[in-house]
Amino acid sequence: MNKINTKLMDVPDEVSLKYCADIIKRGGTVAFPTETVYGLGADGLNSSAVEKIFIAKGRPNDNPLILHIHDISVLDKYVKEVPKTLTVLSRLYMPGPLTVVLKKRSIVPDSVTANLDTVAIRVPDNEIALKLIEYSDTAIAAPSANISGKPSPTMFEHVVADMSGKVDAIINGGKCRIGVESTVLDLTSDRPVILRPGGVPYDSLKLVIKDLETAYALNTDTPKSPGMKYKHYAPKADMVIVKGETHKVLEAVNKMSGDDYGVLCCKETFDRYNTHNKLCAGSINNPSEIASNIFECLRLFDMMRIKKIYCEYFDTKDIGEAVMNRLLKAASQNVIEV
Ligand code: TXA
Ligand code: MG
Numbered sequence: 001m002n003k004i005n006t007k008l009m010d011v012p013d014e015v016s017l018k019y020c021a022d023i024i025k026r027g028g029t030v031a032f033p034t035e036t037v038y039g040l041g042a043d044g045l046n047s048s049a050v051e052k053i054f055i056a057k058g059r060p061n062d063n064p065l066i067l068h069i070h071d072i073s074v075l076d077k078y079v080k081e082v083p084k085t086l087t088v089l090s091r092l093y094m095p096g097p098l099t100v101v102l103k104k105r106s107i108v109p110d111s112v113t114a115n116l117d118t119v120a121i122r123v124p125d126n127e128i129a130l131k132l133i134e135y136s137d138t139a140i141a142a143p144s145a146n147i148s149g150k151p152s153p154t155m156f157e158h159v160v161a162d163m164s165g166k167v168d169a170i171i172n173g174g175k176c177r178i179g180v181e182s183t184v185l186d187l188t189s190d191r192p193v194i195l196r197p198g199g200v201p202y203d204s205l206k207l208v209i210k211d212l213e214t215a216y217a218l219n220t221d222t223p224k225s226p227g228m229k230y231k232h233y234a235p236k237a238d239m240v241i242v243k244g245e246t247h248k249v250l251e252a253v254n255k256m257s258g259d260d261y262g263v264l265c266c267k268e269t270f271d272r273y274n275t276h277n278k279l280c281a282g283s284i285n286n287p288s289e290i291a292s293n294i295f296e297c298l299r300l301f302d303m304m305r306i307k308k309i310y311c312e313y314f315d316t317k318d319i320g321e322a323v324m325n326r327l328l329k330a331a332s333q334n335v336i337e338v
Helices: 014-025 047-057 072-077 085-093 127-136 156-163 202-208 246-254 287-303 320-330
Strands: 007-009 030-032 039-043 066-068 098-103 118-122 169-171 183-186 193-196 238-243 261-265 278-280 308-312 335-337
Touching: 007 014, 014 030, 014 039, 014 127, 014 169, 030 127, 039 047, 039 127, 085 098, 085 202, 156 169, 156 287, 238 246, 238 320, 261 287, 278 287, 287 320
Parallel strands: 007 169, 030 169, 066 118, 098 183, 238 308, 238 335, 261 278, 261 308
Antiparallel strands: 030 039, 098 118, 183 193
16 A cells, blocks of 8 residues: 555644545545544545545455434435434434444445445534534544554544554544444344444433344354454453452462563552553443543553553443453453453
8 A cells, every 4th residue: 555645633623624624525534533432534425535444444345334424414315214213312322422323325335334235324422523524515434543453543642653654634632532432223123233332331222222132242252243243452462351359350360470461450459460561441430431541551551562461351331331342352252250
C-alpha cells in the first residue's frame, strides 16, 4: 500500500471539520472520535472509498461495517422497514452507543454490508463525529480505527500509532468517554437479538424489549455477528484471565516469577500484587471506569514489552459484560480458575 500523507487535526474546530468533510466527500478516509472508540470513516455510499477502509485496517472483506448517521430522521434512506421497537430505542440511545441491524435498501453498497441484505446503523453521541457526518452530507461507514486484531483505539495517540500513513486525516477528540464499542442489536429476526455486548448494557435494553435474546455467551465463541469470529482486541503479549476468589487470584499470580509478566487489575487489589508491571483499570465498584481504561491498558502493556498478562476476571454487571467479552477475546478465551 502506498504511504499516505496523514493530516493530524489537533484542534477539531469548524475549519478542520469542514476540511475533513471535504476529504470524505472526495472519497478519502478520516479517523474520528466517537463516545465509544475512534472510528475509521469513509463515504458509506461510495464503494471505492469503503474499500480503502478495509485496506488501511487489513480487515477481512466479509466483516461488515457500521453506517454512522447524524440523525435518526435520515434512517429511511438506508433501511426498508423501521420496526416499532426502534421508536423507543432511538429516543433513548440514538445518539448513543447502540447499533441496530435492519434490512438494507439498495442505496447501501454491498462492500459496506459484506453482501448481507442487512445494514448496521448507529448515531454516535459525540459532537465532532456528528458534525463530521453532517458536513460530509452522507452516511459514514466506520469500523474501529485500529489495525485489524489489535485493541480498539480510545485515544488520539492510539489512532496515530496504528493509522499514520494509511489514512488521509485523524481528528483529535481526546479520550473516548465510554471506551468499549457499541452494543450491536439485530432487529431483523423474530425476536431482537444482541449480537455484541457494548455500551448499552443488557439490563437497560431488557427494560424496553421484553423478548430480548443474546447470540453470544461470555465463555464460548460461537460467532453470530460476522465480525465476532476473528481474533480481536489482542495485545502482543499472551493473555490469561485468572478467575476465583480475590485471595486465591492474588496468591496464584504472586507465585509467578520473572520480570516479563504483567498484571491487569482493579484499584482495590493493585497494592497487593508483587510485580511492578501492573496496571489498574479502575475500581471494581465502577464498571464504567474500567471500561474507559481497558483498551488503553492493553496498549500500555505492548509499550512495556510485556510477554504475558495475567488479568483479573472483572465483575460482569452493566458495561462489565462488554469489558469481559473484549478481555476474553483478547485472551483467546484462556481462563485459569483458581
Ligand atoms: O462503537 C462502535 O460500534 C465503533 C464506533 C467506531 O462506532 N465501531 C465498531 O465497528 O466497533 P467494528 O467494525 O469494529 O464492529 C462492527 C461490528 C462487527 O462485529 C460487525 O460484524 C457487526 O458490527 N456488523 C456490522 N454490520 C452487520 C450486519 N449487517 N449484521 C450483523 N453484524 C454486523
Ligand atoms: Mg473493531
